[in-house]
Amino acid sequence: MTDESAAAVMTSAQSGQDDVLVRVDNLVKYFPVRTAGYVRRTVGHVQAVDGVSLAIPRGKTLGLVGETGSGKSTLARCIAGLLPVTSGKVTFDGDDITNLSRRKMIPYRREIQMIFQDPYGSLNPRRRVGAIIGDPFAIHKTVAGNERKRRVQELMERVGLNPEHYNRFPAEFSGGQRQRIGVARALALRPKLIICDEPVSALDVSIQAQVLNLLADLQRDYGLTYLFIAHDLEVVRHVSDSVTVMYLGRVAEEGPRDPVYRTPRHPYTAALLSAAPAADPDAAASRQRIILTGDIPSPIDPPSGCRFHPRCPKARELCSQEDPPLEVKAGDGPTHLTACHFPVEAGENLAAAAAARRDAK
Amino acid sequence: MTLLEVENLTVSFPSADGVVRAVRGVSFTLEAGQTLGIVGESGSGKTVLTQTLLGLTPGAEITGKAIFDGTDLLQLSEHQMRQVRGSRISVIFQDPLTSLHPLYRVGWQIAEMIRAHDKAVTKKQAAERAVELLGRVGIPNPAQRVNDYPHQFSGGMRQRAMIAMAISLSPQLIIADEPTTALDATVQAQILDLLLKLQQESHTALLMITHDLGVVADIADNVMVMYAGRAAEKGPKHDIFYQPHHPYTKGLLESIPNSSAAGERLRPIPGQPPSLINLPTGCKFHPRCTYVLDRCVTEEPGLRDISSGTAHLSACWLPARAAGLGGEAEEIREETVRESRMGAAVEVAEAIAAAPEVQE
Numbered sequence: 001m002t003d004e005s006a007a008a009v010m011t012s013a014q015s016g017q018d019d020v021l022v023r024v025d026n027l028v029k030y031f032p033v034r035t036a037g038y039v040r041r042t043v044g045h046v047q048a049v050d051g052v053s054l055a056i057p058r059g060k061t062l063g064l065v066g067e068t069g070s071g072k073s074t075l076a077r078c079i080a081g082l083l084p085v086t087s088g089k090v091t092f093d094g095d096d097i098t099n100l101s102r103r104k105m106i107p108y109r110r111e112i113q114m115i116f117q118d119p120y121g122s123l124n125p126r127r128r129v130g131a132i133i134g135d136p137f138a139i140h141k142t143v144a145g146n147e148r149k150r151r152v153q154e155l156m157e158r159v160g161l162n163p164e165h166y167n168r169f170p171a172e173f174s175g176g177q178r179q180r181i182g183v184a185r186a187l188a189l190r191p192k193l194i195i196c197d198e199p200v201s202a203l204d205v206s207i208q209a210q211v212l213n214l215l216a217d218l219q220r221d222y223g224l225t226y227l228f229i230a231h232d233l234e235v236v237r238h239v240s241d242s243v244t245v246m247y248l249g250r251v252a253e254e255g256p257r258d259p260v261y262r263t264p265r266h267p268y269t270a271a272l273l274s275a276a277p278a279a280d281p282d283a284a285a286s287r288q289r290i291i292l293t294g295d296i297p298s299p300i301d302p303p304s305g306c307r308f309h310p311r312c313p314k315a316r317e318l319c320s321q322e323d324p325p326l327e328v329k330a331g332d333g334p335t336h337l338t339a340c341h342f343p344v345e346a347g348e349n350l351a352a353a354a355a356a357r358r359d360a361k
Numbered sequence: 362m363t364l365l366e367v368e369n370l371t372v373s374f375p376s377a378d379g380v381v382r383a384v385r386g387v388s389f390t391l392e393a394g395q396t397l398g399i400v401g402e403s404g405s406g407k408t409v410l411t412q413t414l415l416g417l418t419p420g421a422e423i424t425g426k427a428i429f430d431g432t433d434l435l436q437l438s439e440h441q442m443r444q445v446r447g448s449r450i451s452v453i454f455q456d457p458l459t460s461l462h463p464l465y466r467v468g469w470q471i472a473e474m475i476r477a478h479d480k481a482v483t484k485k486q487a488a489e490r491a492v493e494l495l496g497r498v499g500i501p502n503p504a505q506r507v508n509d510y511p512h513q514f515s516g517g518m519r520q521r522a523m524i525a526m527a528i529s530l531s532p533q534l535i536i537a538d539e540p541t542t543a544l545d546a547t548v549q550a551q552i553l554d555l556l557l558k559l560q561q562e563s564h565t566a567l568l569m570i571t572h573d574l575g576v577v578a579d580i581a582d583n584v585m586v587m588y589a590g591r592a593a594e595k596g597p598k599h600d601i602f603y604q605p606h607h608p609y610t611k612g613l614l615e616s617i618p619n620s621s622a623a624g625e626r627l628r629p630i631p632g633q634p635p636s637l638i639n640l641p642t643g644c645k646f647h648p649r650c651t652y653v654l655d656r657c658v659t660e661e662p663g664l665r666d667i668s669s670g671t672a673h674l675s676a677c678w679l680p681a682r683a684a685g686l687g688g689e690a691e692e693i694r695e696e697t698v699r700e701s702r703m704g705a706a707v708e709v710a711e712a713i714a715a716a717p718e719v720q721e
Contacts, residue, residue: 067545068516174633175403204402204572209616209629216626231545238618238627275550277575279617281598284579291554292547294501295515 063240119178255336398581468507596673
């Protein structure tokens with residue numbers, strides 16, 4: 001690396017340092033597995049998140065990708081302070097907010113809001129929409145009375161709901177509108193960070209696009225920072241500035257959006273990208289799908305070494321023995337990190353390797 | 362050979378709020394060994410359509426025909442339907458956890474299916490067949506896993522078990538209702554791969570219902586896009602994806618985040634799907650359509666052939682040339698809309714011009 005580029009990296013790293021809103025350092029979250037009965041002995045741990053670090057710059061969107069059981073939702077809940085952390089550190093806006101007491105957490109709860117996946121399950125069906133959106137004001141005792149109503153109606157208008165529907169019940173709204181209610185509620189206290197946990201997965205495509213556009217507008221207008229969790233890779237690609245791919249509680253690969261999507265280095269990222277169906281018949285026909293063997297293993301007893309090795313088309317002996325560090329691989333940019341001993345090279349045919357492995361089994 | 366021919370099928374449900382018109386005149390044919398993808402959003406009638414074919418919509422008012430291999434499915438008695446359902450037409454549902462009985466072993470459930478249709482098969486033979494089927498759908502150690510309960514299977518394995526059950530009696534037609542929606546991307550790829558392989562091996566016809574255009578692009582031969590209980594557009598896969606004619610199909614394709622335009626604004630379809638009780642007049646898509654013509658508000662367009670011989674049909678008043686996602690097609694669409702509005706303006710102008718005479 002030349003001095004000049006090294007200096008450039010330094011400054012970008014430093015300015016990045018200043019601008020980071022959320023930083024997660026080596027976060028670990030284990031859930032104990034207990035025996036049934038009166039004496040509930042702990043017999044193991046679900047290693048939901050096992051040593052994850054990430055940083056989200058202010059005003060940017062970090063996309064978190066991974067399959068069921070990868071720990072992405074647990075990680076999000078740890079950041080939001082909804083789950084106590086086993087070890088590691090969460091820093092928000094320069095303050096350490098790891099395992100704060102309920103009382104101490106209150107001011108941060110205003111700054112960190114969540115939008116949930118299921119617009120049917122996340123709204124109380126017996127309460128009126130105005131009351132639901134006004135809840136954050138009531139809980140944090142910020143505005144009350146007519147002023148609260150005015151603010152709620154403003155919010156409803158902002159997210160594309162008719163403010164006259166203030167007194168309606170959630171059941172009177174469609175899925176897309178309900179998700180807008182969830183967005184309005186998250187927005188009420190003008191948070192800095194919004195954690196979106198699969199916000200559009202339950203919506204139809206035409207409605208999904210409406211909500212994604214709304215989220216983009218709000219980010220632009222209020223300088224919001226998003227942690228965006230989704231299993232739909234095209235959605236994540238659309239909204240994210242940078243992407244983190246998780247597998248079984250660990251980060252497999254992370255980096256700026258385009259390099260990760262164009263030249264994935266981790267075989268898991270490559271498989272995930274190749275598996276995502278594209279709405280283009282010719283592309284679908286010509287694409288080399290990497291079909292993995294088996295399912296994601298149990299996080300109670302994760303595989304030794306690299307956690308992906310039992311399913312990996314490139315696995316060798318070393319992979320089952322040594323855990324690969326998350327590091328920059330040759331030819332990648334300084335922020336594109338991969339945890340793999342044998343990263344994918346340009347022009348490599350993983351699909352054939354995966355097929356050969358399947359046949360061998 | 363035409364395996365299934367559905368003709369002008371309508372399904373409506375009487376309800377306290379009025380009649381829910383779930384399917385309003387759908388026709389299609391499915392050849393043996395082919396895959397038809399039915400695409401549509403929630404409430405488009407795609408699931409009701411297929412459940413009606415299997416006699417699973419009690420209380421519905423049904424008209425039309427559904428000729429399956431020479432017999433009209435809609436005329437069958439419940440007893441006759443039982444002979445067909447499972448053995449000649451089988452179904453794979455979206456959620457494998459709720460479609461398997463939690464208290465019976467997976468192998469038992471597959472064996473039961475076999476024995477229910479053929480009493481001559483002994484329990485032992487059926488159990489052996491269950492092991493063989495689980496192996497065929499790619500479940501490791503089938504001889505042991507056959508004794509597992511559904512909760513011991515992962516989501517992907519449960520869907521494999523459902524597929525094993527669906528193919529157990531070598532049906533001529535498999536109806537798959539959102540079979541991969543509940544699964545992760547890598548597992549979805551495994552399941553689609555498996556379905557394709559099984560279909561090629563046994564020349565089964567597949568009716569694939571999904572909201573995911575990506576899945577359809579992958580495995581369908583022909584596509585039918587449904588909106589508010591009717592086919593908006595249908596035809597060969599390539600025509601639908603590359604030469605969409607109906608503005609709804611075009612809107613769906615454009616709503617999908619697409620790799621070439623990451624970060625740009627998406628172009629969603631404005632508004633929401635209509636209520637099936639209180640449908641709009643004319644074309645049911647007109648309140649959300651960007652290219653509304655005068656007649657769209659009053660007259661509902663029927664399906665017509667807009668291709669030159671590829672059986673690409675669209676239910677839209679726009680001229681046949683206005684198909685495609687490119688600029689040329691867009692110009693034709695805009696030009697048509699302009700002419701239509703000009704026509705309306707001329708009529709208003711003429712009415713005004715004629716008005717003073719009336720006063721005199």
